Amino acid sequence: MSFQTAAYLRKATGRAKSDVANKLVSMFLHEVSRKITAKIGFNVADEKYVHAVETEFGGHCCYCGRLLESDRAAVEHPDGMNRFRAGLHIPGNVIVSCKKCNNEKRRDDQLHELTLAKTGWESFLSHDGTKCGEHCKTCAYWKTIWPDEMKAKNLKAARRKILDFRERYEESIELNRKAHNSLRRELDKIYRECQSFATDRIKKAVEAVA
Ligand SMILES: [Zn+2]
Ligand SMILES: [Zn+2]
Numbered sequence: 001m002s003f004q005t006a007a008y009l010r011k012a013t014g015r016a017k018s019d020v021a022n023k024l025v026s027m028f029l030h031e032v033s034r035k036i037t038a039k040i041g042f043n044v045a046d047e048k049y050v051h052a053v054e055t056e057f058g059g060h061c062c063y064c065g066r067l068l069e070s071d072r073a074a075v076e077h078p079d080g081m082n083r084f085r086a087g088l089h090i091p092g093n094v095i096v097s098c099k100k101c102n103n104e105k106r107r108d109d110q111l112h113e114l115t116l117a118k119t120g121w122e123s124f125l126s127h128d129g130t131k132c133g134e135h136c137k138t139c140a141y142w143k144t145i146w147p148d149e150m151k152a153k154n155l156k157a158a159r160r161k162i163l164d165f166r167e168r169y170e171e172s173i174e175l176n177r178k179a180h181n182s183l184r185r186e187l188d189k190i191y192r193e194c195q196s197f198a199t200d201r202i203k204k205a206v207e208a209v210a
Pocket of ligand 2: 137
């Protein structure tokens with residue numbers, strides 16, 4: 001029991017450190033997003049863009065299609081804004097989903113390398129229950145949303161709808177795509193340097209007070 005407590009506490013310390021690094025990752029991606037939206041001359045807060053999202057998704061989750069109530073909605077970045085997917089807050093990559101899907105998608109988003117699809121969001125929509133082992137949590141999730149006979153068809157339709165929407169913002173999506181490799185390189189560096197800075201700096205500060 002005491003060993004478990006120690007492991008749990010160690011894990012919590014590790015988590016706090018990666019929270020800081022992830023915050024930096026997000027700040028960096030937002031800055032790059034600002035640069036790109038300045039270049040293309042419009043951003044996701046523009047009325048025209050908001051209206052386009054509204055019209056296309058009609059207040060429904062972009063993945064599962066359920067009606068969004070205000071307490072269940074999340075701003076969704078199909079290409080996740082993390083160090084693996086390097087998605088940006090730009091037109092075409094900002095839509096709406098339910099909190100449940102937003103949360104379930106994280107499993108695919110946090111993979112170093114994707115195997116089911118080229119992008120995290122398409123990977124999320126590829127768990128039709130035929131490609132993963134029986135313990136796959138995402139396959140199990142989709143099983144709770146639709147009966148088996150509708151699942152593959154609905155997953156495909158959701159993918160098509162998002163692809164069509166993103167095609168309208170090809171210019172910004174393409175800038176994100178082109179920058180992907182260099183973004184990932186910078187993100188890895190930022191993440192690593194931030195963690196080592198946090199470790200060293202805290203160690204010194206702890207020595208100074210105790
Ligand atoms: Zn959903
Ligand atoms: Zn699966």
